[in-house]
Amino acid sequence: MLYPQLAVLYEKAATELFSTIENETAQTILSLIAIIFKESEDGYSIQNSLISIPDPLSPQFEETVEAARSLILTIVSLEEGKELIQEELIRGRDLGTNYFAAEKETQTIFFKFELEHIEEEKKNLLSGELTEEDKDLLRVYQNKAKLLKAQIQDLTKKISKDLQ
Numbered sequence: 001m002l003y004p005q006l007a008v009l010y011e012k013a014a015t016e017l018f019s020t021i022e023n024e025t026a027q028t029i030l031s032l033i034a035i036i037f038k039e040s041e042d043g044y045s046i047q048n049s050l051i052s053i054p055d056p057l058s059p060q061f062e063e064t065v066e067a068a069r070s071l072i073l074t075i076v077s078l079e080e081g082k083e084l085i086q087e088e089l090i091r092g093r094d095l096g097t098n099y100f101a102a103e104k105e106t107q108t109i110f111f112k113f114e115l116e117h118i119e120e121e122k123k124n125l126l127s128g129e130l131t132e133e134d135k136d137l138l139r140v141y142q143n144k145a146k147l148l149k150a151q152i153q154d155l156t157k158k159i160s161k162d163l164q
Contacts, residue, residue: 001085002092003102004068005050007036010106017113026113028084035075035085046071056099069093101162108155115148 007014011033018026039045046068053064073089076082097105122141125134 001032001088002069002095002097003065003099004032004036004046004072005053005065006103006106007033008047008050010110011037013110017110017117021113021117023113024084025109028088029109031082032072032085035072035079035082046075061099098162101159104155104159104162108152108159111148111152111155115145115152118145118148 007029014029014033018030036046036050049071050068053068054060069089073086076086076089118141122138122145125138125141128134130138
């Protein structure tokens with residue numbers, strides 16, 4: 001929420017992953033993405049301005065991002081049922097997480113949702129009698145879950161370093 005340009009970077013992955021998940025966080029992210037990518041009658045979208053945001057190390061970065069956040073807050077305040085996005089945008093400003101930590105947090109969210117999905121698939125497989133094909137698939141899921149857990153742990157350590 002604090003760095004809406006991450007929505008542009010992760011739009012495809014978020015849409016694919018979150019469109020099948022009944023979760024408040026997932027739905028909030030999808031709502032924000034919809035706002036960012038919605039085009040006006042003249043073809044303008046917030047996405048257009050987010051693409052031109054300078055590098056995070058640039059002196060103009062924070063000023064440009066703040067302008068994008070303010071624009072999103074203005075749009076959100078005009079729409080019914082978008083209070084959660086508004087609250088999260090304001091909370092993000094208060095937290096003041098730096099861009100690099102926020103990017104890693106975004107990646108962590110994707111890994112956690114993917115892990116949750118894999119754990120559910122494993123559970124479904126184990127609820128019935130396992131065929132050889134099921135056993136092979138279960139091994140694939142277990143390996144993927146192990147990899148995701150390691151990636152989440154690694155990113156969590158990196159986030160802690162970024163926040164120090």
